[in-house]
Amino acid sequence: MAFHSEDDKSEDYLFKIVLIGDSAVGKSNLLARFARDEFYPNSKSTIGVEFQTQKMDINGKEIKAQIWDTAGQERFRAVTSAYYRGAVGALLVYDISRQQTFQSIGRWLNELHTHSDMNVVTILVGNKSDLKGIREVPTSEGKALAEAQGLFFMETSALDSSNVAAAFETVVKEIYNILSRKVMSSQELNKQDPASLSNGKKVVIPSEEQGESKKGGCCST
C-alpha cells in the first residue's frame, strides 16, 4: 500500500538526526566518512553545530537525512538544546578507547530525552573500533548497555569506514519503518475519509520547521 505518489521520487521524506557524545569521540569524522567518504586525523573541534544533508535510498524510496553534528564539549552544553528539537533519530557516540566517554552515555541519554521526543530512534555507537590495542570498553559492555536502554548498537571506525554507513542506515531504516506502520494504521482508520493524510503529497518529517508542535517526531504523527 503506497502512501505517496509514485511519480514524486525526490525527497519523499526528511528525517532530522543528531550526532551526540563527548568531545573527540569522532562524531564529525563519522559524518565526514558517511557523507563525503573523508577522514581528518586532526580535525577542528565542532563549535555549536554543523549541519549536513545526505540522501539515502531505503526500499527504493529517497530519504533525505538532515544530520546535525553537535559540539561534544561540556562547555557548550547550555546552548545545545536548540539542536535537538524535532530530531527523530540520534547517534549516541563514545570512543571504545576511552572508558570515560562511555561513562558519559547516561548523561547524554538524559540530555536527549529532556530536549526531544522520548521515541527518538537511537543507536549507541562505539567508535574507533580500529584502536583494538588500546580498547578500554569491551564490545559486550556496549551491547549490554544498549540492551538495557533499548537502543540499537554498533561498533564503527570512521578511520577504516567499517560500519559507518550501516549505523546511519540502521537509524534511518527504523524511522522509516515506524513511519510506514503509523501511516498505514492511520490509513486503515481513515479509510472512509479520503481527504485525510496521504493524498499523494509527500510526507515530511520536518526538523526545525515544526518547532511549534513539541511532539514532532515520527512516532507521534
Add this chain to the structure above:
Amino acid sequence: MVRKKVPEWLNSTMWSAHPPPSSFNDDDGLLLHSPATKMKEEEESESISFASRLNFALPVPSPSPRQRNNDSNIISGVVPSGEDFSRQAHLSAELSKKMINMKELRSLALQSLPDSTGIRSTVWKLLLGYLPPERSLWSSELKQKRSQYKHYKDELLTSPSEITWRLVRSKGFDNYELKTGSRCMLSRSRITDEDHPLSLRKASIWNTYFQDTETIEQIDKDVKRTHPDIPFFSAGSSFARSNQESMKNILLVFAKLNQGIRYSHAEADAFFCFVELLKTSTVKQLDNSVVGIRSAITRLSQLVRKHDEELWRHLEITTKVNPQFYAFRWITLLLTQEFSFFDSLHIWDPLLSDPEGPLESLLGICCAMLVLVRKRLIAGDFTSNMKLLQHYPTTNISHLLSYTARLLSIFKAQICFF
C-alpha cells in the same frame, strides 16, 4: 562554577600599573625605531612575542632558516598595494611619535592593517592596552610583564617533583644523595615528612597536580586541533612544536589563574594580549552560563531586523533559521573559523580597535555578512540557508569591512544600536 563578572584578578592594578621609567632599550621586538625594527634574539627565546612571530615580516638582520621558511609561508602572495604603502607610512609615522594618538590609531585599524610590515604585532598590543601610548614606557613595561609571566609559569607550571627538589636544595640538602650514602640507605622518615604523590593532604601540590590533569588534557586536545592546516601551528616541525608548547602554557596559566571561568578555547606578550582580549567582552560570552552569547545573538537578530526587515523575516520566520545555528560560532570564535586565518587577522584589526571591546564591531560585521548574501538567502530554503551560513563564501574582506563601517555609521545615526 559559573562566573558572570570579570574575575578580580583580571582587574588587578598589576595589569595596568606603569612601572617607573627605566633605561630605554630596543630589544623588545617592537617598532621602537620604526620602521626598521631590530629583532635581536634575546637570552630568553620566549620573550619574543608569539604575536610578533606571526607577523615576522620586517627585515630581520639574520633570521634563522625556520623563521625564513615561516615568513614565506605566511606572506607569500601578499603584494602591498599603493594604498597599503601610504597607510603603512601613516602608521609608521603614528607609531614613531613619543605619545601615540590612540584615536588616530584606532581609526587607522578600522580599515584593517597592512600586512608584511610587522606593524600589526605592535598595533594590537596598543589597541589591547597591553602597551601604554607613551613610547618611552614600552621597554620597561614589557620587561615587567615578561618577568611577571615567567613568575606565573614558575609558580603554576612547575612539576611537583621539581618543586620538591627545589625545596630539598633550599633546605641545604644539596648533597642529599651523597650525604645519605648509597641509595638503599635513604632515610624513610625524612621523605614522608615532605609532600609526596600519595599524600592525602588537601594542600598537597601533588593533589593539585592531579586535579589539573583534566584541564591539561582538554588544552592538549584543543591545541592539537588548532589550525591543523597551518604550518605555524602543526607542521610537526620543531618550530610548530614550540608554538604549540607556548599556546599550551598560555592557556594553562590562564586556566589556573582563573578557575572560575574554567579553561576554554584560546608567550609572555601573547599571554597578556590574550588576557586583555578576554577582559574586553569575550569572558562573558564564553562563560558557561551563556548569558553573554545568547544576548549577543539576540542583538544580532535585532540589528538585522532593523536594517533589513525582509531579510530578517525570510531567515527567521519563513525558513526558520535560528540565528544560533550559525552565529554561535561566528561570535564565540570572533569569525576565525568563517574565513581563512590571514583574512581573520584583517577582520580582527577593526575588532580590536574599538575601545569598548570587540562586540559592537563584531555584530556589525556579522550583520554585513548576512546582508551581503541577502539575494541568495532570500531565494533559499532552510537547508540551503543553513549551508550557506555555516560555510560562508569567500569574500573580499576590504569590501566586507567598508560595508560594515557604513552599516555601523547608519546604526549610530539611528541610535538603534543600543
